[in-house]
Amino acid sequence: MDGVFAQAHELEQGLSLLRFWSNESDFDIEEIPEPSAKLLQIGDPDSGAKTRAKIQPRGGWGTAVDELEKVQKTSQSDDLYQDGKLPIKFRERSMPGFFREEPVAPNDGYHPRRSEAHRNMFLTCCNFIHPEHPSVTSTDNGVRDYAVNYVLHHWRDIKAEHSDVEQQTEMMETFAPLMLDKSSFARIQEEELKTTFSHDEKFDDSFFNRLRSWAALLPDMKVPLSTEAAEWWALVAERPRDCLLELANSQVSRLQDAVDMNTAEASFSAANGALRLCGKGTILEQQARENFASAEQAVLGLDDLFEDIDLDSNGYHWLAALQFLYRQVQPAESTCLKAMTYSQTPLERVQSLALLSRIRIKGNSQAACEDIQACLRQVHDGSVPLPLRRSVYNTKAQIEIKLGRRQDAGTSYELARSVDPSNLVTGDALRAQMKLFVNEPGKQEFIRTLKTWSPLERLAYLC
Numbered sequence: 001m002d003g004v005f006a007q008a009h010e011l012e013q014g015l016s017l018l019r020f021w022s023n024e025s026d027f028d029i030e031e032i033p034e035p036s037a038k039l040l041q042i043g044d045p046d047s048g049a050k051t052r053a054k055i056q057p058r059g060g061w062g063t064a065v066d067e068l069e070k071v072q073k074t075s076q077s078d079d080l081y082q083d084g085k086l087p088i089k090f091r092e093r094s095m096p097g098f099f100r101e102e103p104v105a106p107n108d109g110y111h112p113r114r115s116e117a118h119r120n121m122f123l124t125c126c127n128f129i130h131p132e133h134p135s136v137t138s139t140d141n142g143v144r145d146y147a148v149n150y151v152l153h154h155w156r157d158i159k160a161e162h163s164d165v166e167q168q169t170e171m172m173e174t175f176a177p178l179m180l181d182k183s184s185f186a187r188i189q190e191e192e193l194k195t196t197f198s199h200d201e202k203f204d205d206s207f208f209n210r211l212r213s214w215a216a217l218l219p220d221m222k223v224p225l226s227t228e229a230a231e232w233w234a235l236v237a238e239r240p241r242d243c244l245l246e247l248a249n250s251q252v253s254r255l256q257d258a259v260d261m262n263t264a265e266a267s268f269s270a271a272n273g274a275l276r277l278c279g280k281g282t283i284l285e286q287q288a289r290e291n292f293a294s295a296e297q298a299v300l301g302l303d304d305l306f307e308d309i310d311l312d313s314n315g316y317h318w319l320a321a322l323q324f325l326y327r328q329v330q331p332a333e334s335t336c337l338k339a340m341t342y343s344q345t346p347l348e349r350v351q352s353l354a355l356l357s358r359i360r361i362k363g364n365s366q367a368a369c370e371d372i373q374a375c376l377r378q379v380h381d382g383s384v385p386l387p388l389r390r391s392v393y394n395t396k397a398q399i400e401i402k403l404g405r406r407q408d409a410g411t412s413y414e415l416a417r418s419v420d421p422s423n424l425v426t427g428d429a430l431r432a433q434m435k436l437f438v439n440e441p442g443k444q445e446f447i448r449t450l451k452t453w454s455p456l457e458r459l460a461y462l463c
Contacts, residue, residue: 013142118157119167125151126174152202156210160217169223172214176229179243181250203277208240241278248274249306256315264318272298297326303335313342317352324359333359346381354392357399365402372396386420393419394429406436430461
C-alpha cells in the first residue's frame, strides 16, 4: 500500500472514493466510520504555524500585505465553504497495525490482510476507470488518474491463495476486460503517457510471471468464467505477452479520435511500446516495407497493421502528421493525399490541405502555394476552429517566404494575429514575422510592426 500513502490527497478525492464505496452521491465526511477516521488526518493543523514562521523574520507581526490577503480571502464568501482542497494525510504509524499479513483477531472487516486490501483497491480502480455509477464516481479526476496509474500496482500485490474461489473468479473476470480494452484503458493510458505512464515499468517480466500464475488457476476453476474471459486467460496461459495485442490494436485505432499532435504521438508511442514488449515489434517494420518499401521508421507500418481497423480522414491526417514529424516526407505526402480522398467536411479538407502544404513547402513550393490557396477558400467555415485558421495563415506566410514574396508574408502574419486577437501569439511565430525585417536598413518596418503588438506579445517575442 506504499503507493497509496506516498500520494498527496485532497478531501475532494477522498469523498469520491467514499461515494463510490457507499454508492451514495451525497455521502458526507461526517459519515466516515470511526475505525477508518482514526487512520486519517483531515486538514493541516500546522498551517497556522507555517504562517507564523513566515512572518516571524519580519518582526513577528503580520504585515499589511498579510492582512490584505487575509481580508481578500475571507471576503470571498464561496471560499468559506469550499473545503474540497483540504489535504488528507494518512496516519502512517497506524497503518502497519491495520493492514497486516496475519491479523491478531479474525478478519472482521476492519483488519483485512494486505492482499485483501490490494484486492479491494484493484476492484475500486477498475470501477473508476469504467464506472458502473457515473453520477457517483465522476466527481474528481484526480481519483481516476490514481486508478489508471496504480490499478496494475494493486493487482501485482494480490495473493491468489489468500482469496476464496468466488474472489478468484471475480478477479479474473475483472482483469480480462481491462486488458481487452472494454473500459477504454488504452485511451486513458495514452493521456497519462505524457507524464507518468511507462510500458516498461508497468509491463515488466514480473508482470508476465504473475499473469502466468493466475492463468494456471483456469483448469481448476470451480466457478466458470464468461466465454470471453475464459478465452483470454487460455491465450495468456500459452503466450502471456500476447495480452498486450488488444491494447496495441486499440491504441492504433485511437488515431481516428486524435485532436492534436500530442494525442496522435501518444497513440503511436503506446502502440509501438506494447508491440515491442509482446515481442511483435518487427511487424511494424514488416508492414512498413509492404507500405513503402522501406522500414526506416516504425511509424510507416501503422496503416493496415490490423485488419479490423479502417482509418478515416482524421486517422490518415494524423498518421501523415506523425510520418512528417519523423521526417518521412514522401510517405507523409502519400498518406495525406489519402486523408484528402476520405475527407467529407470542410474541417477535414482544411486540416488535410494545411498539412499537405506544409509537407510540400521544401520540395515543391508552388504546389504548396496551390494547396494553401485551396485551403483558404474553406478556412472561414464555421466548423474550422480559430487556432487552425491562425495556423493556416502562418503556413501561407512560410510558403510566401520560400517563394521570395516577403511583403505578402508580412501581411499573412498580420492576418494570422488578427484571426484570434484574444489569444497570445507564440514567440516562435512572432520571431518568424520579425525575421522578415531584421536586416532591413533603417528598421522602419521592424519598428512599425513592433508598435502594433500588445505588451504581452512584445514580451513573448523577447523571451
